[in-house]
Amino acid sequence: MPTAFNTAEFRRSDGPVAHNAATAWGGGSTGKGVTIAFVDTGIDVDNPEFAGRISPLSKDILNAGRDISGSDNHGTRVATFASAARNDSGVVGIAYDSTILALRTDDVGSCVPGSSGSASGCLFSDGAIADAVTYAADNGAKVINISLGGDGATAQVRNAVAAAANRGVLIVLAAGNGGEDEPESFATLLDTAAAGGVIIVGSVDANGALSSFSNKAGAQNSHYMAALGEDVCCVYESGTAYLLSGTSFSTPQVSAAAALLAQAFPNLTGRELAEILLSSAYDVGAPGTDAVFGRGILDIAKAFQPIGTLSLAGSGAPVALADVTGAGASAMGDAFATAALPAIVLDKYRRAFETDLAGTLRGARPAERLRNAVGGQQRQISLGSAKISLAFSIDASDPHLGLRQGDLHLGIEDAEQARVLAARVATRLAPDLAMGFAFAEGANGLVAQLQGQDRPAFMIAQEAAGDTGSLNRSDVSFALRKQLDGWGLTFAAERGAILSGAEIRRAYEMRGRQLESGASTYSVAFDRRFGDLDASLALSLLAEERTLLGGRFHDAFGLAGADTIFLDARLGWELAAGWRLGAALRHGQTKVHSGGLVARGSPISSTAWSFDLERRAVVAEDDALGFRVSQPLRVEAGALNLLLPSSYSYETLLPGYAVRELGLSPTGRELLVELAWRGFLLEGSAAVSLFYRADPGHYATLPDDTGAAVRWSREF
Known part of the structure; x- marks a missing residue:
C-alpha cells in the first residue's frame, strides 16, 4: 500500500x-x-x-x-x-x-x-x-x-x-x-x-x-x-x-x-x-x-490487473508477459539484463496497461563448447583422387548405424587436417578451377579447402573468420575458386537456417520446439601467398529472413530480418621452420529491415578475432602443439530501434508511439584461451586440449570456465 x-x-x-x-x-x-x-x-x-x-x-x-x-x-x-x-x-x-x-x-x-x-x-x-x-x-x-x-x-x-x-x-x-x-x-x-x-x-x-x-x-x-x-x-x-x-x-x-x-x-x-x-x-x-x-x-x-490475452496496443498481436517475447543471439550475451522497453499493452477488455517488455526478453544460452567438441559419436568416411574427393560422417550413436539425411556432417579433422574437402563432393574442373558442393555443411569449410588453407586443429577456441554469432544449420552450400596470376578468387553461397538461442513460446505455434528461420550467405574472397606469408580477404553477406544475428523477437514486433556485411581478414606466417603464426579478424555491419514496430536505423557493429601460434613436430614428426586466444563474435555497438506504443487514448482507442532503443551490446566479453596438441597415439589419431574461458557467452556475471578434453579415433 x-x-x-x-x-x-x-x-x-x-x-x-x-x-x-x-x-x-x-x-x-x-x-x-x-x-x-x-x-x-x-x-x-x-x-x-x-x-x-x-x-x-x-x-x-x-x-x-x-x-x-x-x-x-x-x-x-x-x-x-x-x-x-x-x-x-x-x-x-x-x-x-x-x-x-x-x-x-x-x-x-x-x-x-x-x-x-x-x-x-x-x-x-x-x-x-x-x-x-x-x-x-x-x-x-x-x-x-x-x-x-x-x-x-x-x-x-x-x-x-x-x-x-x-x-x-x-x-x-x-x-x-x-x-x-x-x-x-x-x-x-x-x-x-x-x-x-x-x-x-x-x-x-x-x-x-x-x-x-x-x-x-x-x-x-x-x-x-x-x-x-x-x-x-x-x-x-x-x-x-x-x-x-x-x-x-x-x-x-x-x-x-x-x-x-x-x-x-x-x-x-x-x-x-x-x-x-x-x-x-x-x-x-x-x-x-x-x-x-x-x-x-x-x-x-x-x-486492476490485466485479464485474458494481452496484445501490444495498436498491433492486435497477442503477447504473453509470462512467456518470452525476444531471444537474443550469442553475440548479444547479457545485453538484455539491463534493458528497458516500456510499452502499452491491452487486455481482453481493451484496458491499457504499461509494462516493461524487457522483462520478457531472454539472452541466448552460452554454447557448451566442451560438450560440442567431444560429445558426438561419429564415424568419418572420406575417399578421393587427384580430381575428385568425397567426405561424410555417420552418427555412430545409432545402434543400427543407419545413414539418415539429417545426421550427415563433416568432422573437423576431415575439414582441416586430412586435406579432404569439407563437403559432400569437390572436384577440380581444370588446373586453375575447382568447385565444391556440400550438404548439411557450411561454405566456410569449402572455401578453406579450395584455398588450400592449413589451419591448426583447435577443439574449443574457434577461429574468428566465419563466426556468425548464432546457432546455424546449413542445408546446402557451394563454392567456386579460380586461380588468377597468383591470386585466388573464390565465390561461395550457402542456404540454411538460424536457430533461436532461447525458446519463444507462441501458443498458436510452439509445442516445445526450437524456432528456426531461413538464412542465406553469399561471399567473395581473395587470397594470395607472399613467400612465407599467406593472406586472404573476404566480403560476405548474411541475409536473415526473420532474425537479427540469430536473435529472434515475437511476431508482434514485425521483425522482417536483417542483412549483415562481414569483412574477414586472415594472415598466416611461417615465421621459422615448424613454426606458424596466424591471425583472423571479422567485422560486421548489420542493417535491420524496418517495418512493423521496427523503426528505421538500428545500425549494429560486431567483431570477432583470434590469434594462434603452432609448433609442428614437437615430440614426433607428425604432431603439432598450438596456442590460441580468441574472442567469439560480439556486438560492439548498436541497438534495435522499436516503435512501441507509449500512450493510449480512450477517446480514439488508438495508441501513441515512441522509439525505444534496445541495446544489443553485452557487458561481458568472452575470451577463450586454448592449448591444444594433436598427433598419432596408439595407432590412432589423438587430440588433447586445455582451455580457459572468461565471461562465457559474453555474460559478465557467469563464472569463468576451465577444462580439458581428450579425443582419440582410429581408422578401420
Missing part, C-alpha cells in the same frame, strides 16, 4: 482496507469524474464528507417538493461507504472523489424520522425506482447503487434496468438481509432483466465468512459477489460512531470499486465492469463459482 494513504482516517475505514482500494488510489484512480447514482432516501447535503461533490442534478424523484436530505439517514450512510471524502476526518470511501447523484425515491411520509440504518422503515414504489434508474442513466451516471430490496419487481422497473444496462450503466443491488439461500426476488428479477448488467452483493464479516443475515448467491451465483457488510466502521452522527451491518452497506463498496475502474478505463461498459469485478473476486468457499459466495469477495487490486 502506498504510504501516503496509511493515515488514521484510512485505518478507521474498514471497507477500503479490506478490499485493497489503496492499490487503485496509488495509480490515480479515486473515482474522480465518475457519477454514482444512489437510489435511496436522499442524502445529508450538509455533511462535510460530501462537500462539493453532490451533483446539482440530485432530486426528489417523486417531485413532492421535498428536501433531498430526507428524514431518514439510510441514503447518507450508504453514500458514506462509497464516497466519503479523504479529508482526515471520519472515514474515507472507496471512491472518495466520485460525484454523487442522490435520488430520493421513498414514498411520501413512509419514513420514520430518526429511524435506524436500515431502510426497512421506508416504502418505495417500483414506479419511483424505475423513474430514478431512467433519470440516472439520462444524466450521466455510470453506476447506479440500489441498496433496497423486496419481493418481486414490476415490468416497469425491469424494463428501466434493462434499458440502463444496454446504455452501458452498471446497476449494483443488495442481496437482502433475510439469511436466505437466494437473493431477494427484487434483485433476482432485475439481474435476469439486465442480462449481465447487474451485480448482486452479499455481506461478509472481517474474517471473510458470509454474514448470518446475508442472503446467499443461490441460482444467481454467476452475478453475485460479497463485500464487507458486518460491523463496518464507521458512521459518525451526533458525536457517536456507529458500526453498521447489512447488505445495504456492502453494496456501495462494490459500486465504488466500479467507479474506480470506470475512471481508469473509461471505455468499459457496465457489463464489462461487472465481468471484471466478478472475475477478479477472491475465491472463497467451494472452489469456483458457488451457491454461497457466488464469484467470491471484492478484490480491487486484482480488478
